[in-house]
Amino acid sequence: MPTPTKPKKVLFIATRQIGDVLVTTPLIAKARELWPDAQLDFLGYQGKLEMLKGNPDIDQLIETSNRPKFGEYLRLFLRLFQRYDLAVVTQPSDRAYFYGLVAARNRVGVISGHPQGEQGSPAQQKKHARQNAWKKALCSHTVDIDYFSQHVIAEKLRLLESFYPQAADVFSGPIVVIPPAGEPLPPAISRQLNSHYVVVHAGPLTAYKRWPLAYWQQLVTWLVNQGWQVILSASPAKQDLQLNRDIVSLLDDTTREQVIDAAGQLSIPQASTLLRGALVYIGVDTSITHLAAACNIPTIALFGPTPPTNFGPWPNGFADKQPYVLCARSQTVGNVTILQGPGECVPCRKAGCEDRSDSPSACLDLMEPNQVITAVQEAVQRAT
Incomplete structure (x- = not known):
């Protein structure tokens, strides 16, 4: 099934640290520019989503535990199941891809690069390709991590390449990381x-x-x-x-x-x-x-x-x-x-x-x- 060019509901997934959440904000801002009327939601770990407080481009934050038990998995499954037109998986972890699979029929995602940013031996390349094969099969578009040459901001923005007439268009204009809204100091x-x-x-x-x-x-x-x-x-x-x-x-x-x-x-x-x-x-x-x-x-x-x-x-x-x-x-x-x-x-x-x-x-x-x-x-x- 082709990825919808104008999804009505989009889920962004970043199940890692607060810095990994923050660097998704240019991606979300670009998605809002693309789809001004869409519902843009964000799924991440409890305690890590403060980086998105007051973000004007996000409609709903969904928190999950770092190590959820079966009951929490079940509740999250029921909450997410096929509720979205598109899941944007911003981390290469198996769990992030599982959430994307549950949430939407269409997905784009980041997949891991070689551990040292090199090609490695033929055996290493084969093993690495095998580890990524099922994730590629789930997605209409994937972006490889390049630990030495590609900036993480560019990596995230490239997830939207397939929605533009030209892939380079995703980098048009200034790129801004949006900090959280401030709160009074103690x-x-x-x-x-x-x-x-x-x-x-x-x-x-x-x-x-x-x-x-x-x-x-x-x-x-x-x-x-x-x-x-x-x-x-x-x-x-x-x-x-x-x-x-x-x-x-x-x-x-x-x-x-x-x-x-x-x-x-x-x-x-x-x-x-x-x-x-x-x-x-x-x-x-x-x-x-x-x-x-x-x-x-x-x-x-x-x-x-x-x-x-x-x-x-x-x-x-x-x-x-x-x-x-x-x-x-x-x-x-x-x-x-x-x-x-x-x-x-x-x-x-x-x-x-x-x-x-x-x-x-x-x-x-x-x-x-x-x-x-x-x-x-x-x-x-x-x-x-």
Whole structure:
């Protein structure tokens, strides 16, 4: 059955992290442009959909557990079953495809690329093709992930290629990531805020994306010495709370007075409010860095093993498929500056030098504070 060119009800599916939800917003905005009268709904995990709060292009948010039990699966099945004309599967997971199969008779979807972005041996290619074959069979149009050459925003937008006379038309005009609507900050934080503050987010989801603790201490000290207040952002995760405490513990008393540790105290909409008022944002390769870029403030992103060509924060309003080159010690596009450390292996797209979640990454260990300080100085100068 051919995919309907003007579906009346569309379901977008992103069953992963908050950053994976945020990067679907240009796709949804383009779908709204294509189908202004359609009902556009979004299915994702509980606690991850705050990134879509107040999004003007979405009619309904549908939440499901990360690990649903049988009863929840059954309720979701009954709620979704063939209610949609089109399912847009934005993640390559089996579960996302199962939801798409249940929800709609027509589907388009992302399928996984080779694990290292290479062709691999003939045996590896055959195995990989076999893993993707059933997903391709379910869809009228699929987009392969390219972990080194294709930006994730372009990957999502390409899901709409078959609905345009020319595939390239999907990239016409500025491409904007839409941040969530803001919410008032907690009084304990808003009362302390100065007019000039910098947001620093040191905690990534995984250890191999961490920058050395002593470097954060040097950077925060320099920021305070410029006369700026520093707000330390972090998730409520135990390791992120501890990381912020460790950074604060290394500061002298005078510096510490100008630092607010907001770890675990902000919802995503509140973080959006905080970011919109910041002079500059500095963070590692994590979801909040993407949110900062979407809030149109100067954003300094510290990248290690991850290719910025795939998951670098999108410079809002950039009107093309690829903002970044694969490797550069510093590159600035729009409001975003991406910094990378030295080394011929950068970026490797492995889990650090030892290819495991708790591995160190030499490229980040060798990215000295002065490189970040220079980037902050240049970003602030451009913004003033």
